[in-house]
Amino acid sequence: MGKGNAVVGQSGGPTSVINSSLAGIVEGCREVADIDRLLGMRWGIEGFMADQLVDLSAQSQATIDALRHTPSSILGSSRHKLQDADLPAILAQLQRHDIRTIFMIGGNDTMDTIHRLTDYAADAGYELRGVGVPKTVDNDLFATDHTPGYPSAARYTALSVQQSGRLARDMQKVDQYTIYQSIGRDSGWLAAAGALAKRCEEDAPHLVYLPERAFDRDRFLADVAAVHARVGYVSIVCGEGIRYADGTPVSASRTTDRFSNVEFGAMGGASVGMRLHSMISEEFGWRGEFQVTESLPMCAIDRAVDTDLSEAHACGREAARLAGTGASGVMVTIERESNDPYRSILGTAPLSEVAVRAKPMPDEMINDAGNFPTEAFFDYLRPLVGDLPTYAALRLDGTGS
Incomplete structure (x- = not known):
């Protein structure tokens, strides 16, 4: 040439x-x-x-x-x-x-x-x-x-969930639950990153829902009730593209873009975070909040x-x-x-x-319940994201020492 x-x-x-x-x-x-x-x-x-x-x-x-x-x-x-x-x-x-x-x-x-x-x-x-x-x-x-682009967006997500999780924990007497919605149309790689900074059961998030697993409303509400009973509040991360077993988006949107991809949360459907928020509020009567970052992880x-x-x-x-x-x-x-x-x-x-193939999260990176990533995922992600901050924790035994 x-x-x-x-x-x-x-x-x-x-x-x-x-x-x-x-x-x-x-x-x-x-x-x-x-x-x-x-x-x-x-x-x-x-x-x-x-x-x-x-x-x-x-x-x-x-x-x-x-x-x-x-x-x-x-x-x-x-x-x-x-x-x-x-x-x-x-x-x-x-x-x-x-x-x-x-x-x-x-x-x-x-x-x-x-x-x-x-x-x-x-x-x-x-x-x-x-x-x-x-x-x-x-x-x-x-x-x-x-x-x-993924490692940086994953770090953005991990830090956001870690820090907003602190807010959720400390405001649990006001808001009993919080929902963080992540982008990710067909795969849960980014939503799963929200759990990277979790160190103990109380830490956020408690539940992570990914497009690779069918969403079941009754099972979801049971998960929420169980976590609330154990911890006192519930922190949830969800991928924007989660669907019911029949393929219907939880966002219930019927709008598509020029590539025939569903426009999650577009006109004709609420965002999936809002849907989950409504499910919890209607079932338990709790007050809660949802966080939708949309394109922010793409440009931070x-x-x-x-x-x-x-x-x-x-x-x-x-x-x-x-x-x-x-x-x-x-x-x-x-x-x-x-x-x-x-x-x-x-x-x-x-x-x-x-051009014709995609890469969903493999089965070994998602737990059997389909509501949290496994250690195999964290082993994969940690080298890409780097160290995350560790925040103060008070002793709550009343001794002050």
Whole structure:
């Protein structure tokens, strides 16, 4: 392949470290001999079709350095679902700008976009390399130990539940229960992270409900009553995507997005946290509160994990290196070599596999009751998140000593 330009886009929801991956791609492309310029898609593939591009090669090194610690998606994102009718227009744009390499940072749908574009270009006789960089706080991408962005979002969740759990414990004479709702449409990786800081039975959370297990209202209320009787208050974490056994979302929403994914808590349905809140209030007559962070774990750079930032950057650089070797149709993956000390290497997975498969939490990471993660999950997560704070505990035996 002769010299040409490259383009990179960010797609879907952001993470705290997605811009670090972008910085890695920018720096890596400088070392690839057959890439002249690196262009950035404004607003993802949707903006690319509208010829909204920025010259990343012209940015100062200070700007690229700052990207490594800048939250959200600096290029602007999109959730446009690629249609077959879009492909000719995209190919025309690729030809217009002499783009021979495309990088996309995103999740399953994004990997599917690259896969379809490179296949279409090949059928049209146009040489195009495509390399994906993983990104999602949901951590449900197939073939990678974890996704850049997940460790930081998991830390955000663990700290939030730990600190709001202290509030719930100390305010139990006012509010007998609290519900923390986590994002995570089809997998419970992020919701489960809320239990990482728990040290004893009294600590929050007491119950964790995940999309991998069918939700049962009667069993849920029995769990709540049992915890309240033992501890005096109830702290609950739930994933936004929990469903009943028949597949109906607990949020009862019937609204879907452009990818046919249910819009949890959208018009036509309350959030799942509100649903659970109502169930408890109606059953027991208790006062309680719910907390819905929505997209905040996606952009909290103040809680970003250093290892996550470094791995995200390394994935970007590796994507550029792979393109320089002629690789195409692959996504960069993270492979864990050791837990203690934590050590990882980078690998690849075919886009054709990543695009059509997901990675739910495995059975051994969820307890038999389906209402709490197991030690196997905590062993997996601790090296990614790092140390969490330990707070004061008073002696309550009345001795004062």
